[in-house]
Amino acid sequence: MVSIRFIVFLLLLHIPCFSASPRLRRRNSSFAPKSYIISFFKRLFSSSSASASSNFNPVPPPPPTRSPSSSTRSLNLTADTHPCSACSQVFQSPHFLERHRSTTHLISELPDGDENVVRIIFKTGWPDPSRIPNIDRVLKIHNSPTITSRFEEHRERVKSRAAAAGRCAADGNELLRFHCTTFACGELESGVCGRVYCSLCGIIRSGFSPKMDGISTLPTGYAAHVSMPADIEEEFGFMNIRRAVLVCRVVAGRVGCEPWEVDKEDPGFDSVLGNNEEDEILVFNPRAVLPCFVITFDRCKP
Structure with a gap:
């Protein structure tokens, strides 16, 4: 085997080859600098020394063994x-x-194209365009699998009941409706809050309360917006109460036309018309209303 001294001697003989003239260096722009050459020599010497020292230890050390306990702990952690x-x-x-x-x-936030569509839906049917409040945010609601499955199961029950009675049951009389509520958590920057008096976050988190006599759903964003008095924001300003409008999928089912003759305990109807002139529909079952978008805006103009 060639000794290290002999390798050093050969390198010393070839050092002049690396110290070319400036003219030659200008012709060959890829020529390596001296620092690279020195580092190269160091790597070469270190590798030669390592290979030489390996002759004195021909048997490699055994590979490290992994204890069964550590493997079991990692599996349990996963x-x-x-x-x-x-x-x-x-x-x-x-x-x-x-x-x-x-x-x-x-x-979550909506892409610009989808947000513009929801804005247009909210502004449609507004009698005075100059009175439309300035929309702050349009957010998409990601309902939990539990809430979504409850909505779909209720729709299937409504369709089955309608089919058994000989009525049209294509989609359970599913409609796109609006619902106005309040919230007290600023601009919803940190997601859904846990405040008891924040109605919006409670609806998004758990759905509508079954204790309600009927869930008010309206055909336009304007009707939903004016269904709640504007002065509620002033009266509860110390609690930072704001209004918001929910865009919802609603399974209206069989709608009763006489509010004084139909209530939530009547098994023949799923909803009933309201007592106002805005084509309000009161839905009896909270599972029949699935909020999809929430719209927040500036305080209503006086």
């Missing part, structure tokens, strides 16, 4: 973790994961 599909954050129980989703990923 089985006990629950990552969030939206942000990849990991939680140690399904309860914490569901709580994270219910407060963080239930609303």
Whole structure:
């Protein structure tokens, strides 16, 4: 085997080849600088020394063994973790994961094209365009699988009941309607809040309350906006109360035309017309209303 001294001797003989004239260096722009050459020599010497020293230790060390206990612990850690599909954050129980989703990923911004469509839907039917409030935000609601499945199951029951009675049951009389409510969590910057008096966040998180005699749904954004008094924002300004309009899918089912003769306990009807002149429909079952978008805007003009 060639000794290290002999390698050094050969390199010393070839050093003049690397110290070319300036004219030659200008012709060959890819010529390596001295610092690169020196580092190259160091790597060469270190590798030669390592190969030479390996002759004195011909038997490689055994590979490190992994204890079964560490492998078992890693498998248990993987089985006990629950990552969030939206942000990849990991939680140690399904309860914490569901709580994270219910407060963080239930609303999101809309792309510009989709947002403009929702704005147009809200402004359609406004009698005085100059009175339309300035829309602040349009947000998409990501309903939980539980709320969505309840809505779809209720729609199927309405269709089945209508078909059994010989009525048209193509889609359960599903309509696009509006509902006005209030919220008290600023501009919804941090997702859905947990305040008891924040009606909007409660609806987004858990759906409409079954304790209501009927859920008011209206045909236009204007009708929904004026269904709640404008002075409510002034009276509860100390609580930062604001109004918001929800764009909802509504399974109206069989609609009763006489409000004083139909109530939520009547099995023959799924909803009833309201007592006002805005074509209000009161829906009895909270599972029949699925909020899809929320619109927030400036305080109403006086």
